[in-house]
Amino acid sequence: LAKTTQPISMDSYEGQEVNITCSHNNIATNDYITWYQQFPSQGPRFIIQGYKTKVTNEVASLFIPADRKSSTLSLPRVSLSDTAVYYCLVGDGTDKLIFGTGTRLQVFP
Amino acid sequence: NAGVMQNPRHLVRRRGQEARLRCSPVKGHSHVYWYRQLPEEGLKFMVYLQKENIIDESGMPKERFSAEFPKEGPSILRIQQVVRGDSAAYFCASSPARSPYNEQFFGPGTRLTVL
Numbered sequence: 703l704a705k706t707t708q709p710i711s712m713d714s715y716e717g718q719e720v721n722i723t724c725s726h727n728n729i730a731t732n733d734y735i736t737w738y739q740q741f742p743s744q745g746p747r748f749i750i751q752g753y754k755t756k757v758t759n760e761v762a763s764l765f766i767p768a769d770r771k772s773s774t775l776s777l778p779r780v781s782l783s784d785t786a787v788y789y790c791l792v793g794d795g796t797d798k799l800i801f802g803t804g805t806r807l808q809v810f811p
Numbered sequence: 812n813a814g815v816m817q818n819p820r821h822l823v824r825r826r827g828q829e830a831r832l833r834c835s836p837v838k839g840h841s842h843v844y845w846y847r848q849l850p851e852e853g854l855k856f857m858v859y860l861q862k863e864n865i866i867d868e869s870g871m872p873k874e875r876f877s878a879e880f881p882k883e884g885p886s887i888l889r890i891q892q893v894v895r896g897d898s899a900a901y902f903c904a905s906s907p908a909r910s911p912y913n914e915q916f917f918g919p920g921t922r923l924t925v926l
Contacts, residue, residue: 736914743900743919743920743922744919744920745815745902745904745917745918745919745920746854746902746917747917748914748915748916751914789853798844798856798859798867798869798870799844799846799854799856799904799915800856801846801853801854801855801856802853803852803853804853
C-alpha cells in the first residue's frame with residue numbers, strides 16, 4: 703500500500719477554509735484516496751473518498767490532480783467541532799488500512 | 812441502526828493477566844479488522860478476519876495475541892499475559908465486503924491499561 707505524507711499539524715480560526723494536502727507519490731492504479739477524521743477518545747470516521755478530479759459531499763471536498771500523486775482535503779468554514787486528527791489513506795479497498803500519523807487540526811475561536 | 816460495538820470501553824489488567832476485547836460489527840458486515848493505537852500515534856493494523864477465518868494477521872505480534880471471529884457472536888481479540896507495553900486503545904472496524912472502497916466503520920475502542 704502506498705505511503706502518505708501530510709503535515710503534522712495545522713491551526714485555523716472559526717469560519718476559515720482549511721486545506722490539508724497529502725502526498726502519495728507511489729499511488730497504484732487501483733488505489734482510492736480516502737480521508738478519515740478522528741476525535742479524541744473515538745474511533746476514526748470516514749469523511750470522503752475519491753479516485754480523481756473533485757469529489758464533494760456535505761462535509762468536505764476532495765481535490766485530486768491528474769497525476770494523483772497528491773490530494774487536498776478542503777473543509778469549508780471550519781468550526782471548533784472540526785478540531786480533530788485527519789488521516790489520508792490510499793489503497794484498493796481489498797485489505798487493511800494503513801494509517802500515518804495524520805494531521806492534527808486545531809480550530810480557535 | 813447500531814454501529815460497531817466494542818466492550819468493554821475501558822479495561823484494567825495487571826501484568827500477567829489476560830485481556831479479552833469484544834467487537835460486534837455492523838449488522839450484516841462479515842469483515843472485521845482490529846487496530847491498535849498508542850498515544851499520539853496513528854492506528855496500526857493488527858488483524859483482518861472474515862467469519863471463522865483469519866485473512867491477514869501480519870500486524871499481530873507472534874506471541875500472546877490471538878483473534879477470532881466465530882460463526883455466531885462477536886469477534887474477540889485476546890491478549891495473554893499482558894505487559895505494560897500492551898497499554899493502548901484497540902479499535903475494531905467492520906465492512907460489508909471487499910470492494911474498491913476503503914470505508915471501514917470503526918467502533919469507539921477499548922482502552923486497555925496494564926498496571
